[in-house]
Amino acid sequence: MKNALDYIQQLAAGSNRTQRRELMAALHNLAFSLEDAHDTVNRIGYLHLQTAAVKIGFDLGLFRLLVKEEGTLTLSDISQITKADPVFLARYLRYLAAVDVIAEVGPDRYTATNITRNLAQPVAEAGISHCFETIGPEYQALPRYMKKTGYMNPSDEMHTVCQEAWNTKLHQFAWFKDHPENLKFFNDYMAHRREAEVSWLSVYPVLEQTKDWDPAKPVYVNIGGGVGHQCAQFKKKYPDVPGQVILQDLPHTIENALTTPGVENIAHDFFQEQLVKGAKFYFTRGVCHNHPDNKVKLLLRNIMSAMSPESIILLDEWVLPETGVSEYAACMDLTMMAAFAAMERSESQWRKIFDEVGLKLVKIYSYNPENYECVMDLRLP
Numbered sequence: 001m002k003n004a005l006d007y008i009q010q011l012a013a014g015s016n017r018t019q020r021r022e023l024m025a026a027l028h029n030l031a032f033s034l035e036d037a038h039d040t041v042n043r044i045g046y047l048h049l050q051t052a053a054v055k056i057g058f059d060l061g062l063f064r065l066l067v068k069e070e071g072t073l074t075l076s077d078i079s080q081i082t083k084a085d086p087v088f089l090a091r092y093l094r095y096l097a098a099v100d101v102i103a104e105v106g107p108d109r110y111t112a113t114n115i116t117r118n119l120a121q122p123v124a125e126a127g128i129s130h131c132f133e134t135i136g137p138e139y140q141a142l143p144r145y146m147k148k149t150g151y152m153n154p155s156d157e158m159h160t161v162c163q164e165a166w167n168t169k170l171h172q173f174a175w176f177k178d179h180p181e182n183l184k185f186f187n188d189y190m191a192h193r194r195e196a197e198v199s200w201l202s203v204y205p206v207l208e209q210t211k212d213w214d215p216a217k218p219v220y221v222n223i224g225g226g227v228g229h230q231c232a233q234f235k236k237k238y239p240d241v242p243g244q245v246i247l248q249d250l251p252h253t254i255e256n257a258l259t260t261p262g263v264e265n266i267a268h269d270f271f272q273e274q275l276v277k278g279a280k281f282y283f284t285r286g287v288c289h290n291h292p293d294n295k296v297k298l299l300l301r302n303i304m305s306a307m308s309p310e311s312i313i314l315l316d317e318w319v320l321p322e323t324g325v326s327e328y329a330a331c332m333d334l335t336m337m338a339a340f341a342a343m344e345r346s347e348s349q350w351r352k353i354f355d356e357v358g359l360k361l362v363k364i365y366s367y368n369p370e371n372y373e374c375v376m377d378l379r380l381p
């Protein structure tokens with residue numbers, strides 16, 4: 001077995017990102033194929049505890065602490081720094097070591113692993129906290145909701161698992177307004193979850209499209225742009241592109257937006273008339289996947305009414321293959337269904353929407369094929 005594992009490690013060392021993902025999938029499949037029923041219960045049944053235990057680790061600052069120390073910390077060191085009861089900590093750290101989140105290197109002695117280092121990154125704290133605090137209760141309510149609705153595909157965003165889970169009549173995004181901690185985890189996760197270099201800016205011919213642009217007109221309107229990281233990236237990469245850069249989002253998100261020189265932050269509901277007329281690029285990323293088809297069409301029609309003949313809509317979304325979708329994408333699709341009665345879409349599903357509103361799909365630029373991430377260039381016919 002040692003030889004086989006050494007060989008796999010050598011293979012991993014020389015692999016790129018895609019090959020590494022393929023290797024992980026193959027190893028997971030192999031491990032699953034070896035499980036008996038008890039192993040399957042133990043793996044799937046207790047998954048919630050892993051998320052909960054990791055959330056406690058964030059609250060204690062445990063992962064950053066272990067990574068910062070770079071060596072071994074004793075139970076007593078960790079207890080003194082975190083102020084947690086050593087009796088609880090001993091049991092808790094033993095569990096984290098058993099699930100390989102940290103390593104136990106001797107009696108009451110712990111050190112960081114690859115997973116600890118991953119968990120010490122801001123994207124992990126924001127993402128897992130968002131999953132635990134907001135999505136987790138919705139997953140819990142999903143079976144109850146599906147049974148109650150006779151296993152019909154949800155299509156009304158005001159009657160989804162979100163309303164069931166939180167006992168609210170509000171849409172998920174309106175609900176965030178009164179849940180600032182949940183909103184912060186969500187916004188931080190959106191800001192950190194994609195690397196700046198892996199974006200539409202790496203594939204789209206921005207300079208070519210804007211070379212004669214009138215500086216008095218808006219050039220880039222980021223609709224539903226969160227707290228504005230993408231506007232900041234646009235300004236950084238193209239400081240000399242003429243025209244205004246505008247961030248639009250809901251008021252409670254704009255209140256917390258970055259103040260980037262050259263970027264105007266505007267509170268705007270994209271289901272209302274688009275007030276910024278005749279911009280070059282109307283851009284949205286990861287927005288349409290939060291809405292059912294009828295709402296996506298409303299959003300697109302609002303933009304279309306504001307477009308001039310030179311305007312382009314850039315939809316930055318996942319374009320799923322028709323078959324063989326990855327686990328992560330299939331998981332996102334069900335998550336969108338639960339929270340918003342929405343979905344991840346394949347090319348044919350996107351084309352159907354564009355045909356119905358009368359937009360011409362000029363080109364799909366793929367910038368992260370592993371996650372199906374693309375930017376779609378859409379124009380008035």
Ligand SMILES: C[S@@+](CC[C@H](N)C(=O)[O-])C[C@H]1O[C@@H](n2cnc3c(N)ncnc32)[C@H](O)[C@@H]1O
Pocket residue numbers: 173190191223224225226227248249250253268269270271284285286287290
């Ligand atoms: C999934 S996030 C994507 C954020 C950002 N585009 C990104 O890629 O990081 C969706 C965004 O749409 C915003 N949003 C939702 N409903 C909206 C509405 N009716 N009008 C404007 N923005 C809205 C949310 O506040 C959120 O920031």
